[in-house]
Amino acid sequence: MEMNQKIVLASRPAAWVEESNFRLEDCGIPQAGNNQVLVRNHWLSLDPYMRGRMSDAKSYAKPVAIGEVMIGGTAGEVVQSNHPDFVAGDKVVGALGWQLFGVADGGALRKVDAGTIPLSAWLGPLGMPGVTAWVGLLDICAPQPGETVVVTAASGAVGSVVGQLAKIHGARAVGIAGGPDKCRYVVDELGFDACIDYKAGKLHGELMAAAPEGIDCLFENVGGEIFDTLLTQMKPFSRIALCGLISQYNGAPYPMQNIRAVLINRIRMQGFIVFDDLSRWPPALEELTGHVASGRIKYRESVADGLAAAPAALISLLKGGNFGKQLVRLA
Ligand SMILES: NC(=O)c1ccc[n+]([C@@H]2O[C@H](COP(=O)([O-])OP(=O)(O)OC[C@H]3O[C@@H](n4cnc5c(N)ncnc54)[C@H](OP(=O)(O)O)[C@@H]3O)[C@@H](O)[C@H]2O)c1
CATH class of the missing domain: 3.90.180.10 (Medium-chain alcohol dehydrogenases, catalytic domain)
Incomplete structure (x- = not known):
């Protein structure tokens, strides 16, 4: 039996x-x-x-x-x-x-x-991670065509959908990921405009090159030193969708140095949980299903x-x- x-x-x-x-x-x-x-x-x-x-x-x-x-x-x-x-x-x-x-x-x-x-x-992409990407990017960050979206943990379940959706909606997508293989995948397979390997230790310099005019939308998944560094390149009146802080789930909170950037740039930052508003799931799934079925969103x-x-x-x-x-x- x-x-x-x-x-x-x-x-x-x-x-x-x-x-x-x-x-x-x-x-x-x-x-x-x-x-x-x-x-x-x-x-x-x-x-x-x-x-x-x-x-x-x-x-x-x-x-x-x-x-x-x-x-x-x-x-x-x-x-x-x-x-x-x-x-x-x-x-x-x-x-x-x-x-x-x-x-x-x-x-x-x-x-x-x-x-x-x-x-x-x-x-x-058609489950909780995909809907998280859709809600955080389109409802909270709401990028306009031509704006620069940066997403951390870019090769992961949520981040990979964020960057591809940003491109579909006419924005530039810059990923942050750990290691050259993940970065190659993010650019070559997923079609992001750039990806920075934060483990190479040159995040700040490479960020200036990948987003020379600054960041309009930050989709934040990891927190800690990476988030703190990204804050320094945010534009005035930019937006942050605070989705996750995975670098801190197992240890002590990171002492942020650059939180002042939120004030001087009048940044709007919103934390969110994908289950906050269940009425957003059907439109999210409708759009995501179309993109996955057509191959526009890869995973x-x-x-x-x-x-x-x-x-x-x-x-x-x-x-x-x-x-x-x-x-x-x-x-
Ligand atoms: N707010 C919500 O409703 C909601 C819903 C779903 C997920 N989330 C959050 O979204 C984030 C991504 O979730 P996911 O399911 O898509 O996971 P995932 O990105 O598929 O996997 C987690 C990735 O996080 C990165 N990571 C782990 N430790 C790190 C560290 N110390 N520093 C930097 N990066 C680190 C790793 O990528 P690298 O190798 O590139 O570092 C890892 O592959 C998580 O923070 C999660 O809690 C929030």
């Missing part, structure tokens, strides 16, 4: 996440109740926000409890449905967590077309194999070991 397997949070990390913070458990396959659906997960999305949910520090969302299944976005196939909108065989995305089988209310699942677009893409995936590989893959993601959207193939 087929069994379920799940990974639960065993302990909270002190600084960097360790494999011992997780525990793999065998368990029974859950039963779908009224209006619920049983799903066999094929893909698990690994995302930087998971580091925050492993901690009990105050944040915008509740932490995962010790012993509870790790939170996570999933894509899979309906096995059995007690909900009128779903039948066995439907492909769905949801948030069923780090497990092979999960049950959700029908209202918490989204049916997707995995015929023309691979199922995994619904967790990347790359880092795939770990099997549920047991998820902890190591999350640890690697938090250290920049991923190249594109980090996924776990479950079946």
Whole structure:
């Protein structure tokens, strides 16, 4: 008889996440109740926000409890449905967590077309990361044609979509990424105008060359010294979409030196969470689906194999070991 397997949070990390913070458990396959659906997960999305949910520090969302299944976005196939909108065989995305089988209310699942677009893409450019890119870029930064958009973690799930969308909307796109391979990919494959390898240690100088007139829109994903350096090149009345601060998720906050640039340049900076306004998801997904289907938005995936590989893959993601959207193939 087929069994379920799940990974639960065993302990909270002190600084960097360790494999011992997780525990793999065998368990029974859950039963779908009224209006619920049983799903066999094929893909698990690994995302930087998971580091925050492993901690009990105050944040915008509740932490995962010790012993509870790790939170996570999933894509899979309906096995059995007690909900009128779903039948066995439907492909769905949801948030069923780090497990092979999960049950959700029908209202918490989204049916997707995995015929023309691979199922995994619904967790990347057509999932939470893609919508994050769309909301932060178009609603918050709102670049005008010809303006310069800079995005950090540019080869990643969110950043790769930000730069490509910026180009589609007529802006210049400059990426910041770690290492020559990621930078080559960002320019040669994704079509950004430039990419700066921050690990080469010449961020400030290369920024002056890539954005000589300054930055109109900054889509910030990493924080710390990189963000602090980028502040020095922001234009008057420029905009910052503060999306993430991944460089600080495991350690002490970075003491910013250049925050004065926000005042003297009258910069508008807004932090946002992609779930703040759910009414923005349908227009975002409509535009993104068109671009992914036509090949205008390209994406790359880092795939770990099997549920047991998820902890190591999350640890690697938090250290920049991923190249594109980090996924776990479950079946
Ligand atoms: N606000 C929201 O609603 C929302 C939603 C989704 C994601 N986010 C945030 O968006 C950011 C990107 O998420 P993602 O899912 O697209 O991840 P991702 O970019 O696919 O992967 C994370 C990347 O961050 C970079 N990174 C890690 N540690 C770093 C460090 N110390 N300094 C500089 N760069 C570092 C690495 O790229 P390099 O090798 O290029 O350094 C790594 O590949 C994260 O901060 C995440 O928390 C926010």
